[in-house]
Amino acid sequence: TPVREALLRLQGEGLVSREKGWVVESTDAASIDHVFESRVAIEGYATHVAALRATPADIRELRGLAEEMDGFEAMGRAQLNLLNRRFHERIVGLSGNPFFVEMHERTQFHYWNMRLPVLFTREQAVVANEEHKRIVDALEARDPDAAERHARAHVETTHRIVRDALDG
Known part of the structure; x- marks a missing residue:
């Protein structure tokens, strides 16, 4: 019963379908x-x-994560991904809104489920972390409009990198 319920939930989220058994859905560009x-x-x-x-x-914690990511060249991809995920999850958590947290977890689940074969270049990693620092600076300045603008720009930068890698 628990497995059936889990499969039905995954089906509801569009991750699996039921044909002659259960099938994992493929990822397309629109997704x-x-x-x-x-x-x-x-x-x-x-x-x-x-x-x-x-x-x-909270600001010190986020700044510490960004500073730790400065050392990306000396760490493995898994470590960098973990730090990056913690950075983003922490900011969403700081909103204090459990609905944002839940929706963010869902987007992250879909993102990592795609198993995107994208490795950032050194330059892209540096730019991404500079964007992290701009977000932290705006949070520290208590400037919600700048914080939102920098966060949106950062996600859009990552989107362009992923799309370019998959299109190229």
Whole structure:
């Protein structure tokens, strides 16, 4: 029963379908665009709200994550992905809105489920982390509009990198 319920939930989210048994759905370009459109909306506004609610300790934690990501060349891809995921999850969590957290988890699930074979170049990784730092600066300045603008730009940058890698 628990497995059947899990499969039905995955079917409801469009990740599997039922034909002559259960089949994992393939990922198409439109799905990638939909995930990133969702991330822009959710992370953008969650960052806006986080700018109003983050404490100095929260800002220090985020700045520490960004500084740790500066050392990306000395760490494995899995470590960098973990730090990046923690950074984004923490900001969404700072919004204090459980619906944002739930929606963000869903977009992240779909994103990682796509198993996108994209490796950022050194330059792209540097730019991405500079964007992280701009987000933290806006949070620290308690500027919700700038925080949202930087968060949206960051997700859009990642979207372009992924699309270019898959199209090229």
